[in-house]
Amino acid sequence: MIANESHGFYDFFLFAxxxxxxxxxxxxxxxxxxxxxxxxxxxxxxxxLGDVGRSPRMMYHAESFAKLGFDTYLIGYxxxxxxLSLTSLSNIRLSYLSESPPLVTRIxxxxxxxIKIMYQIATILYALVYGIPxxxxxxxxxxxxSIPTLALVWLVGGITGSKVIIDWHNLGYSILALKLGKTHxxxxxxxxxxxxxxxxxxxxxxxxxxxxNHLEQEWGLIGHKAVLHDRPPSHxxxxxxxxxxxxxxxxxxxxxxxxxxxxxGASLPYTTQLTEIQGLPxxxxxxxxxxxxxxxxxxxxxRPALVVSSTSWTPDEDFGILLEALKLYESRAREANxxxxxNSQSKHDSKERQVLPRIWMVIxxxxxxxxxxxxxxxxxxxxxxxxxxxxxxxxxxxxxxLLGSADLGVSLHSSSSALDLPMKIVDMFGCGxxxxxxxxxxxxxxxxxxxxxxxxKNASQLAEHLExxxxxxxSSSALDxxxxxLQRALQVPLSVxxxxxxxxxxxxxxxxxxxxxENWDRVVKPLVLRDSERFG
Ligand SMILES: *[C@@H]1O[C@H](CO)[C@@H](O)[C@H](O)[C@H]1NC(C)=O
Ligand SMILES: *[C@@H]1O[C@H](CO)[C@@H](O)[C@H](O)[C@H]1NC(C)=O
Ligand SMILES: *[C@@H]1O[C@H](CO)[C@@H](O)[C@H](O)[C@H]1NC(C)=O
Numbered sequence: 001m002i003a004n005e006s007h008g009f010y011d012f013f014l015f016a017x018x019x020x021x022x023x024x025x026x027x028x029x030x031x032x033x034x035x036x037x038x039x040x041x042x043x044x045x046x047x048x049l050g051d052v053g054r055s056p057r058m059m060y061h062a063e064s065f066a067k068l069g070f071d072t073y074l075i076g077y078x079x080x081x082x083x084l085s086l087t088s089l090s091n092i093r094l095s096y097l098s099e100s101p102p103l104v105t106r107i108x109x110x111x112x113x114x115i116k117i118m119y120q121i122a123t124i125l126y127a128l129v130y131g132i133p134x135x136x137x138x139x140x141x142x143x144x145x146s147i148p149t150l151a152l153v154w155l156v157g158g159i160t161g162s163k164v165i166i167d168w169h170n171l172g173y174s175i176l177a178l179k180l181g182k183t184h185x186x187x188x189x190x191x192x193x194x195x196x197x198x199x200x201x202x203x204x205x206x207x208x209x210x211x212x213n214h215l216e217q218e219w220g221l222i223g224h225k226a227v228l229h230d231r232p233p234s235h236x237x238x239x240x241x242x243x244x245x246x247x248x249x250x251x252x253x254x255x256x257x258x259x260x261x262x263x264x265g266a267s268l269p270y271t272t273q274l275t276e277i278q279g280l281p282x283x284x285x286x287x288x289x290x291x292x293x294x295x296x297x298x299x300x301x302x303r304p305a306l307v308v309s310s311t312s313w314t315p316d317e318d319f320g321i322l323l324e325a326l327k328l329y330e331s332r333a334r335e336a337n338x339x340x341x342x343n344s345q346s347k348h349d350s351k352e353r354q355v356l357p358r359i360w361m362v363i364x365x366x367x368x369x370x371x372x373x374x375x376x377x378x379x380x381x382x383x384x385x386x387x388x389x390x391x392x393x394x395x396x397x398x399x400x401x402l403l404g405s406a407d408l409g410v411s412l413h414s415s416s417s418a419l420d421l422p423m424k425i426v427d428m429f430g431c432g433x434x435x436x437x438x439x440x441x442x443x444x445x446x447x448x449x450x451x452x453x454x455x456x457k458n459a460s461q462l463a464e465h466l467e468x469x470x471x472x473x474x475s476s477s478a479l480d481x482x483x484x485x486l487q488r489a490l491q492v493p494l495s496v497x498x499x500x501x502x503x504x505x506x507x508x509x510x511x512x513x514x515x516x517x518e519n520w521d522r523v524v525k526p527l528v529l530r531d532s533e534r535f536g
Pocket of ligand 2: 338
């Protein structure tokens, strides 16, 4: 907490900032007569201070509002392509904020930063006030970033009567604290700002129960409060062998040649590293016609276990744990092979051959520590027989296909606030992929140990989990059971009756998934239809 004597300073600072915003808004309001109109029912502005195409959750909000019949205005920066429904639904209007002029990057930071923020404030206010014909019934804002959006939305909402909904993805100040340290002046200012403008809203949505409880207790939030867990895009799924086959035909060339004597041999387009088409006719005509008329591909028995991890290669995702675990797995697999050989030689008919498969570890993602760690991996795996670790850069549309083709996912994420959950595990679950996940405070809200994945605290535990799950791969009962639980949860729609039923009969099965729209309809819909229902 902040020492008492410094309160005065922060409050003065915030007061000054607030007066500035108020003045700015007054000018805007004065000029705009539109603002004097009452908010239009069943309309919403969704504000995200980032690349719209990379803000899946805000795009899904927009889609859900639009499907409910709301006039939906999505405001943010242009960048990656947004999901299809945003451009195809007629009641969604995308309005892009303009980036600050390039001139700003050439002047010193001390001058550039305030100019940039002013520019942001002006463009956001313009988009919120002028970009929308009548004030919307709701303004949904993502937090973080909190500065300046929370204050702007608070002001605009206060003046026009639009109801503000804050979607809490994380705490802005906790992310800043990672960079600057917890006690830094700016971190304290950011925290006061977040409390001041974020405390009171029509409704607060949270990504975890942990965040809801924390903010409810520490900040005393005012307004409706509801938890809406993240869900993967609806097209994410477990890939059937045909899709695995097609993916690896496509990836064929980008798979490093140094893997050639580790992976099973591939002869495209009939066999890939993971799949094969059986029953090739003795004389096949042109590859394409043969390909389409043949029986569908199947997964090869001699394939390695495909384990996937995606990382941002930052210090808070400790790749060292994974590396250490792979080292341990390598030596365990050698021991297991040796034991098997001895057993078979001494004709001690071993009850069960505890064979550990080879692991093909694929890492996706870009980041600062990538080169350092990959160099280390290269050196280590020269002597490895059971493990290969490669980094792969994938097209956005291939990423869910890789997850859907994999056997196991690994998450090394640890949270800055310990109040949010890694989206990559959500994506993996959406693709029917069980995970081994590094433990942190609120992980159990997502990963149910032993049901949809296994939780580890250190490298040796991760190595043990790999061994447990992969023994006698590709027919491993431990892995199959996790996968079955996931498939069941993905396929069965949410229902109140089932929840009661499961609660009574099946241990651990109170774990429910539900799609984004199921969850949204249950959590957000009642909040946003509440008043419009009453007033028609
Ligand atoms: C807008 O500004 C003008 C001149 O400064 C003033 O006369 C007018 O009353 C203002 N309108 C509102 C709505 O405050
Ligand atoms: C496993 O042991 C056998 C000896 O029985 C050996 O031929 C084989 O190369 C070993 N496999 C690996 C991958 O080391
Ligand atoms: C790893 O974690 C497990 C479970 O918490 C613990 O029993 C074990 O001692 C830890 N190992 C190391 C090397 O810290």
